[in-house]
Amino acid sequence: MSIDTTPAADAARAGSTALLTDHYELTMLEAALRSGAAHRRSVFEVFARRLPNGRRYGVVAGTGRFLDALECFRFTPADLDRLRSRGIFDADTLEWLAAYRFSGDIWGYAEGDAYFPGSPLLVVESTFAEGVILETLALSILNHDSAIAAAASRMTAAADGRPCIEMGSRRTHEQAAVAAARAAYLAGFDATSNLEAGRSFGVPTAGTAAHAFTLLHDTEREAFQAQVDCLGSGTTLLVDTYDVPQAVELAVDVAGTELGAVRLDSGDLLQQAREVRDQLDALGATQTRIVVTSDLDEYAIAALQAGPVDSYGVGTSLVTGSGAPTAGLVYKLVARENGSGELIGVAKKSQDKLSVGGRKYALRRLGADDVADAELIGIGEPPEVGRVSAGVRTSARDLLVPLVRRGEVVWTGTLGDARARHAASMAELPVQAAQLSRGEPVISTIYQGRQD
Amino acid sequence: MSIDTTPAADAARAGSTALLTDHYELTMLEAALRSGAAHRRSVFEVFARRLPNGRRYGVVAGTGRFLDALECFRFTPADLDRLRSRGIFDADTLEWLAAYRFSGDIWGYAEGDAYFPGSPLLVVESTFAEGVILETLALSILNHDSAIAAAASRMTAAADGRPCIEMGSRRTHEQAAVAAARAAYLAGFDATSNLEAGRSFGVPTAGTAAHAFTLLHDTEREAFQAQVDCLGSGTTLLVDTYDVPQAVELAVDVAGTELGAVRLDSGDLLQQAREVRDQLDALGATQTRIVVTSDLDEYAIAALQAGPVDSYGVGTSLVTGSGAPTAGLVYKLVARENGSGELIGVAKKSQDKLSVGGRKYALRRLGADDVADAELIGIGEPPEVGRVSAGVRTSARDLLVPLVRRGEVVWTGTLGDARARHAASMAELPVQAAQLSRGEPVISTIYQGRQD
Incomplete structure (x- = not known):
């Protein structure tokens, strides 16, 4: 059967995520089904x-x-037909995929929490077959x-x-943009420009006008007037299309104080912000805020903290991870059943990619x-939590929460919960965490001996 | 009305791209509808x-x-209900959005072509309203x-x-991964690991096994045997889970020459490739190829060209743009009708973001x-193409092709065509284009005087 690419078929499979998978997961699955492992x-x-990046x-x-x-994560009939038509995967594999439902357990760090090298962000316990294809x-x-x-x-x-607004959609893949707006909100941003992130995740959306709006009108005054007529004097006017001081004067003239x-x-945003603040104050617009945008990143924001800036709009640098566009996380088999039914730790022994075997706890x-x-x-088993050592009281927080039990999602945390978790985790870290310079992780990861 | 987030509603709007849009496009639209512009x-x-990045x-x-x-790009009833429920956009704007169909013209560079600073990759001619929201x-x-x-x-x-395989899906957003596989194929990659890119765009997919497959089995021999039993001796065996020379010997023992x-x-991939080549040849496996993967980028590939490597698998660096995760393209209003119905060039006059006004040709x-x-x-009007100047014959290729006419997509180029266009454009560039060092664009952009 050929590939069904009608709009109806696309709509029917729109929700399926099963093909967002590497080819080799299925070849491994097939070979492991054959070997019995x-x-x-x-x-x-x-x-x-x-x-x-020295974070x-x-x-x-x-x-x-x-x-x-x-x-x-379900293989639709159309997905399976396609895989079958290519003749790569055998009938047993396709039958197994057709029936696939994850039936194992998953634990993980609560979304929004901080992590460090070696932290087990997600722990998937299932058969090899069910886990490997995720x-x-x-x-x-x-x-x-x-x-x-x-x-x-x-x-x-x-x-x-100071409030931060995410506005980088245009500089990343159109769907990545939606996820980026969600991730930014989780980490303390106040709003996004992305309308779909508003719809999908309830992130507040914001925005007023670009230079094109000013250029569309015959004069800057007409543009400002049109915007204020429509959006009210509480709007944000973009004042750098032509000449900033003239535009600021015009803006207050049109919108009032x-x-x-x-x-x-x-x-030069810092210098301009100071000049514009003085000008606004001199014009009586003492409550008018100053929003800055233009290739900001965390370093530029830190520098602008010295100026009278009321909020930051951040684009490119945010959606590209400010120099680290991927977190570099890996998904590794750390333990598996042996011939006697015991779970044993396993680890690759290549020189530069060591992993530590066995199912973990994390505190x-x-x-x-x-x-x-x-x-x-x-x-x-984790060590006892809450003890006094050398006169100092220490405690510990269990980091792994149940996410999936026997195939059912049990985690009910919302995006708001993740945002709160992020804020609480940040408050708990040493103050050095906020330093922007490159350095070592702000706390050390300590691997403890086997406790059994 | 509240937000409809049922699966059925999601499926119904799965194809709509209209909310992949910045909030301010709609506020500009609203204000411009009000002002008449x-x-x-x-x-x-x-x-x-x-x-x-000095490309x-x-x-x-x-x-x-x-x-x-x-x-x-259609605003569905559910999209409009959501916008209406937030009370941000007025009834005229929502009515206009409900009826939205792009009815203008679009030209652009053929997909796969090279471009340089100032090249108009896409030219959208329409009313301000129809164009701005794209x-x-x-x-x-x-x-x-x-x-x-x-x-x-x-x-x-x-x-x-030497063949290159794209395998970076895991290091980028799950939908960006699909688009990345497509873009890599366009630019000469031979295959991808991403199954959805196979389904959506017909990109050939490939893959065999990860370290997890070896670790799953009690011995490396059992793992290799299971893979060869299932996938045949023509498969690719991963030989660096434990000890490379032992694994190579084992691989040939299990699969034969x-x-x-x-x-x-x-x-050290270069050194290892040489040793493995010698070992394979000594074992009689002279036709067995060597595939290398592991944080490759263009510089690592260039260095490995000195070794007996048969193909490259590239992940992280590819899907993150090898240091340039966004192309930095902008979308600017360059001309618009004035009060007399004439199209006039417009440009922002801020100091560091100059654009050149007016509708362009590009050769x-x-x-x-x-x-x-x-x-x-x-x-x-473009200058005459094909002339002899100072004894040298020059010609010129028109770079803008029609993509959309009166709202209808007229471009019929396939991904295969884009791949061919890329190859042809590369062949046409000066040899310095292939230099990896940072430098100036390999050809200059020359803005010519108004021709009318």
């Missing part, structure tokens, strides 16, 4: 070997999207969303309470003043 | 102010995807796909005929031996 109980983990911490994002995608989907979502959230988190830390904000999108140890001081990772 | 005939252009050329990609997305969608698609294609093009140039290939995924001038020597861009 496919049904061995296995543990896969998602973790980062290192943080990208001090990572931010877990995408877990909610992954769970939604997992529920849609590799690509899980990594695609977590690698993208965590990369954006990590960049966003540094930006909101730098902005130190109740003008909501002016936006600067080019030039964030909190020292004096409840400041995080270590990520404790071990195999087996 | 919305209906002014306008020309928008997509172009790059500069090439990212010598850019590669146009995403045009085909944009045209598909344009045909699905900004985000056009840029998202072209910025992403062109960034990937540019990186892929450098990689295939470095590989100089007709073993298809071995894959190296860690360590690639070819000098001796039909090697490209300049990008000629001007306003009005």
